[in-house]
Every structure is written in structure tokens, then in C-alpha cells.
Amino acid sequence: SLTLLTWPSLADVVARWREEGHVAVWLRVPILQSRFAAVAAAQGFAFHHAERDSSTLTLWLGEGPSRLPGYATHQLGVAGAVLDESTGKVLVVQDRNKTINAWKFPGGLSNPGEDIGDTAVREVFEETGIKSEFKSILSIRQQHRHPGAFGKSDMYIICRLEPSSFSIRFCQQECLRCEWMDLQELARTKDATPITSNVAKLLLYGYREGFDKIDLTMREFPAIYTGLFYKLYHRELPESYRNMT
Amino acid sequence: SLTLLTWPSLADVVARWREEGHVAVWLRVPILQSRFAAVAAAQGFAFHHAERDSSTLTLWLGEGPSRLPGYATHQLGVAGAVLDESTGKVLVVQDRNKTINAWKFPGGLSNPGEDIGDTAVREVFEETGIKSEFKSILSIRQQHRHPGAFGKSDMYIICRLEPSSFSIRFCQQECLRCEWMDLQELARTKDATPITSNVAKLLLYGYREGFDKIDLTMREFPAIYTGLFYKLYHRELPESYRNMT
Incomplete structure (x- = not known):
């Protein structure tokens, strides 16, 4: 035509x-x-x-190098350090099919649109059968050219969770072992990944001297353009500063 | 053939x-x-x-829903709260082409493979002409279905930076205004985005009572599988805990 x-x-x-x-x-x-x-x-x-x-x-088509925004650059992994305050024990797993059998906190990749704390709670439940509640963010790691991230970067956040159930029924496909381990033992053992060992020491510090020493707590704010809410994590701010005008 | x-x-x-x-x-x-x-x-x-x-x-081809790993889910934005401790002033900008002229910390999207602190320092320099050094992470925000993220999520981190130059030469394409503003004034003004106002209060708390109250500091660790190093950010851990064995 x-x-x-x-x-x-x-x-x-x-x-x-x-x-x-x-x-x-x-x-x-x-x-x-x-x-x-x-x-x-x-x-x-x-x-x-x-x-x-x-x-x-x-x-x-413009002059010089492209100034167009790129696409998503990071995958997000979230793990949960589930501490039973009444016994001082923390929930740890060993992955199946690894060359080194090191203890670590249960966790995994966040689903699209999933909040940080929700990923931690879901992954802990899927891997260990333990139900828990989000308390705070403890640490953030950034790693580039992460294996399994298709050339992209990895952000890995460890959260502090409070357990509401205690009987382990762990996923045999993902985990080799799963147990409640004494937090002090985890902080000291050589059989843990470096990041697990470090966060165990941080958690022990908080357990002994107050979680306010280690926590990034969450507050919700309105997003000015979308009308939605967003979650902001930072150190606890005293009332007198929060309400200043 | x-x-x-x-x-x-x-x-x-x-x-x-x-x-x-x-x-x-x-x-x-x-x-x-x-x-x-x-x-x-x-x-x-x-x-x-x-x-x-x-x-x-x-x-x-397997049974049930796909268990294949997804692709990167987050873009990463990083801003710098550059505080001149000798004057108590902090570097702020107003974006061009916004419906609301609100003060905020200079910042932007991280380049592929770029460390959090490097993005903050680069963006601050590009927008304001101020040179600075990374000190700590102050806050983390996660937002889903972020406008301009192609349906993906946005992670937005504000860092504390220390200035090493003080004469502003701001980017006229990106910024409408740029100035050194009294931190207490920024913490109190209505002309700032909610997150800026909140982090200004946090920064004021740290400025008055010690940055150890608000900082997530950085430590480097070896990655067990890749042989590379990664950066881990969390609350400062006392020496006695760090060295426990």
C-alpha cells in the first residue's frame, strides 16, 4: 500500500x-x-x-558520551541473625554443595518489590522453619562482579531478627546443617565465614551492652513525588532531635 | 550442506x-x-x-515455578552530607526542573562497579565543585517502583563526607542553587525534603555528641571465593570484641 x-x-x-x-x-x-x-x-x-x-x-544522538540513565546495577541479598535472647543462642546454617563447610546466617536474594526485613524473615523461614520478626539492620556489604550476579554488583544486608518459634525444620535441598549455636561460640569459631564471624561479634556486643549500640532502626516516611511511603534505616535518633522545629 | x-x-x-x-x-x-x-x-x-x-x-523445564536466579533488582543512588566542622555548615543543593524547590544533599546514581563512598565523593564534586573524603554511611532508604528506575527498586544511601575544598562552583545544568547552610537551620527548615530534614537532625546529633553515635564505619574483608576484598559497613565495634578469639 x-x-x-x-x-x-x-x-x-x-x-x-x-x-x-x-x-x-x-x-x-x-x-x-x-x-x-x-x-x-x-x-x-x-x-x-x-x-x-x-x-x-x-x-x-547527543554530544559526548551518553548521559542516559543506566539500568539496575545491584542484586540484593538479605540474611537474618535470629537471636534467642533467653538462651543467648543464634540460628546458623551450613550450605549444601560448598567446598568449605562454614557456619553462616540463613538468607537469600530478595524478590522484586520485597522490603529488606521481609526478605530476611521469608528466607529464614524457608531455610530453617523458624518464624521471626524484623528488629533492625546490622550490616551492609557491597561486592562488585559478584559470582552469580551476571556481571552485576551485590548488596548484602544482615538483619537482627527476634524468633517467635524455636523448632528447626530445615530445608534439606539448601542446607547441610542447621542449629541454634551459642552466640559467643559463633563469635569465636574458625568455622564461620569472615562476615558471619564479624557480625556475631557485633551481635554479642549488642546482646551484652544494649542493642541500641548496634542497630539501624527503621522509620517510614511519605515519598514526595509518588505519594507512597518509604522505609529509612539509620541510628536511633533521640526524641529531642526527632521533634526539633 | x-x-x-x-x-x-x-x-x-x-x-x-x-x-x-x-x-x-x-x-x-x-x-x-x-x-x-x-x-x-x-x-x-x-x-x-x-x-x-x-x-x-x-x-x-523443571517442575513447578522457575527457580532460576533473577537479574539485578536495584539501582543505587548515593548522596553526600558534606559537613564543615569548623563552621557547622553543610553543603546543600536545589535541583533544577522540579515542581518543589527543596534543599537536599548532592548525589546521584552509582556507576557500575563503583564503591558507595566513591559515588558520593564523585557526585558531590560534579554537582558542586567541592572535594571531599568519605567518612561513614548515615542512612539507607529502599523504595520500590521508583520513578525513573524502569520498574525496578531504588536503594538510596546518604554518606557523611569531610570537605577538603570550600569554594562552590556548581553545575548549572543540574542545580538551581547550591550553598553552605548552617546545619541547625537545615535541620529546622520546611524547605527540605523529608529525608534531608531527618538526616540533618541525625547529623546535628552526631556533630554535637560525637559522630560515633550516628556512623556506620567501613572495614575491608577478603572474599572467600573470589580472592577479592569487600567493604563491610556497620556500627563501630570496640577493640575488645573485634579481637576476641
């Missing part, structure tokens, strides 16, 4: 956009039409990201 | 892999061969991720 005959080629369209001073082109391609991604690539487009049934490509 | 004639179709190969008990197939497709992504999609493959010049597709 006439429409098809006069439909300009992608090269022509890009040339016109460049003349008109546009700085960037975004192109969304449904997966079943992916041959268009190859056509666009021949014009200089590259993948920005892809998820499920579509890919998004970009072409930078 | 004979090779091409006897080359099995993707459907046949997938059927055989399923029979042989494989639980998943990963497929990497160069962008210029993207028509194969459409062919694979017709067999049930979906995008796992794509970056620059290739896409990666997956097909789950």
Missing part, C-alpha cells in the same frame, strides 16, 4: 531526529518482533535492558 | 533436553542475530536480561 511504500526507513528517521536536535532515541521491541532489534543495532542502537517479553534499546 | 540439513530444530532440541531431565536452558543471543530471540520465544523462552550487544534468554 501507499502507506508502506512511503514509510521511511529507520536510518532515515534517525537522520531526521539527529537533524532536529533530539539527544536520544528509546525503542521498545516485543520479543516476537526481535528481528527489529537487529535492524536497530545496525543503526547503532544497543540494548538498555530486557525483561520477560520485551527488550528496550537506546541510541544516543 | 549436510550439516545444515541435519541440524535439529530448536523445538527438537528442547524436547530432547526435557526428556533427559534438564531443568533449564540458557540462551545467549548477539544483538545482530536477534531474530533467534523471536524463534526461541515461540518455544517458550523469555528474556532474562540484555545489555549492550547481547541478550540472554531462559526456559524453565
Whole structure:
């Protein structure tokens, strides 16, 4: 048809956009039409990201290097240090299929849209059968080129959790061992990963001298643009500072 | 040629892999061969991720829902609260092109592979011309379905920085205003975003009563599998606990 005959080629369209001073082109391609991604690539487009049934490509037309925002750069792992304050014991696991059998806190990758504390509570329950409640964030680790993160970075957060059940029924697929271990023993043993050993010492310090010494607690705030709420974690702020105006 | 004639179709190969008990197939497709992504999609493959010049597709063949690991879920933004301890003033900016002119700490998205503190120092310099040094992490915010994160989540960290230069030369493209503001005034003003106001109060508490009250400090540890080092942030741990064996 006439429409098809006069439909300009992608090269022509890009040339016109460049003349008109546009700085960037975004192109969304449904997966079943992916041959268009190859056509666009021949014009200089590259993948920005892809998820499920579509890919998004970009072409930078502005001066200098691209100033387009990148895509998500981090996966988030969350572990739970579940401390039974009445006995001074903490919940630890050993992963299956590792070359080194080291004790660590149960945890795993957060699901899309899942809050930090919810990931910790869910992963602890899935791995150990223990129910618990989020109390605070204890530590944050950032690691780049993380194995298994597809070239991306890893953020790993350890939370302090309070148990509400105590009978272990651990996941045999994921864990080799799971037990309630004396916190002081965990802080001292050589059979723990360096980060576990370090956070065990931190937790012991808090257990003995007050959790306010080690906790990042959570407060909720309204987000100004979206109308949603967000969670902010930081050291406890005294009342007198919180209410100052 | 004979090779091409006897080359099995993707459907046949997938059927055989399923029979042989494989639980998943990963497929990497160069962008210029993207028509194969459409062919694979017709067999049930979906995008796992794509970056620059290739896409990666997956097909789950195991029982139940896919247990394949997802791709990066978070972008990371980092801001710097640069406090001049000799004057009690802190560096603040107002963004250009916002509906509300609120004071905030300079900051921006981390580059791939960039450490938290390095992002804060770089962004502060790019936006304000001020040179500074990383001291600690003050707060962490997690926000889902963040505007501008392509449906992904946002992690936003505010760091405490110490200035080593003091003459502002701010980026006119990004900032409307930039100034050294009295920290107490920032903690009290209504013209600041809620998170800025809250972290200003926290910083004022630390400035008056000791930064050890508010800081998450950094320690470096060896990563057991990669041989690289990673940075761990948590509350300062007394020497007696750090060295316990």
C-alpha cells in the first residue's frame, strides 16, 4: 500500500531526529518482533535492558558520551541473625554443595518489590522453619562482579531478627546443617565465614551492652513525588532531635 | 550442506533436553542475530536480561515455578552530607526542573562497579565543585517502583563526607542553587525534603555528641571465593570484641 511504500526507513528517521536536535532515541521491541532489534543495532542502537517479553534499546544522538540513565546495577541479598535472647543462642546454617563447610546466617536474594526485613524473615523461614520478626539492620556489604550476579554488583544486608518459634525444620535441598549455636561460640569459631564471624561479634556486643549500640532502626516516611511511603534505616535518633522545629 | 540439513530444530532440541531431565536452558543471543530471540520465544523462552550487544534468554523445564536466579533488582543512588566542622555548615543543593524547590544533599546514581563512598565523593564534586573524603554511611532508604528506575527498586544511601575544598562552583545544568547552610537551620527548615530534614537532625546529633553515635564505619574483608576484598559497613565495634578469639 501507499502507506508502506512511503514509510521511511529507520536510518532515515534517525537522520531526521539527529537533524532536529533530539539527544536520544528509546525503542521498545516485543520479543516476537526481535528481528527489529537487529535492524536497530545496525543503526547503532544497543540494548538498555530486557525483561520477560520485551527488550528496550537506546541510541544516543547527543554530544559526548551518553548521559542516559543506566539500568539496575545491584542484586540484593538479605540474611537474618535470629537471636534467642533467653538462651543467648543464634540460628546458623551450613550450605549444601560448598567446598568449605562454614557456619553462616540463613538468607537469600530478595524478590522484586520485597522490603529488606521481609526478605530476611521469608528466607529464614524457608531455610530453617523458624518464624521471626524484623528488629533492625546490622550490616551492609557491597561486592562488585559478584559470582552469580551476571556481571552485576551485590548488596548484602544482615538483619537482627527476634524468633517467635524455636523448632528447626530445615530445608534439606539448601542446607547441610542447621542449629541454634551459642552466640559467643559463633563469635569465636574458625568455622564461620569472615562476615558471619564479624557480625556475631557485633551481635554479642549488642546482646551484652544494649542493642541500641548496634542497630539501624527503621522509620517510614511519605515519598514526595509518588505519594507512597518509604522505609529509612539509620541510628536511633533521640526524641529531642526527632521533634526539633 | 549436510550439516545444515541435519541440524535439529530448536523445538527438537528442547524436547530432547526435557526428556533427559534438564531443568533449564540458557540462551545467549548477539544483538545482530536477534531474530533467534523471536524463534526461541515461540518455544517458550523469555528474556532474562540484555545489555549492550547481547541478550540472554531462559526456559524453565523443571517442575513447578522457575527457580532460576533473577537479574539485578536495584539501582543505587548515593548522596553526600558534606559537613564543615569548623563552621557547622553543610553543603546543600536545589535541583533544577522540579515542581518543589527543596534543599537536599548532592548525589546521584552509582556507576557500575563503583564503591558507595566513591559515588558520593564523585557526585558531590560534579554537582558542586567541592572535594571531599568519605567518612561513614548515615542512612539507607529502599523504595520500590521508583520513578525513573524502569520498574525496578531504588536503594538510596546518604554518606557523611569531610570537605577538603570550600569554594562552590556548581553545575548549572543540574542545580538551581547550591550553598553552605548552617546545619541547625537545615535541620529546622520546611524547605527540605523529608529525608534531608531527618538526616540533618541525625547529623546535628552526631556533630554535637560525637559522630560515633550516628556512623556506620567501613572495614575491608577478603572474599572467600573470589580472592577479592569487600567493604563491610556497620556500627563501630570496640577493640575488645573485634579481637576476641
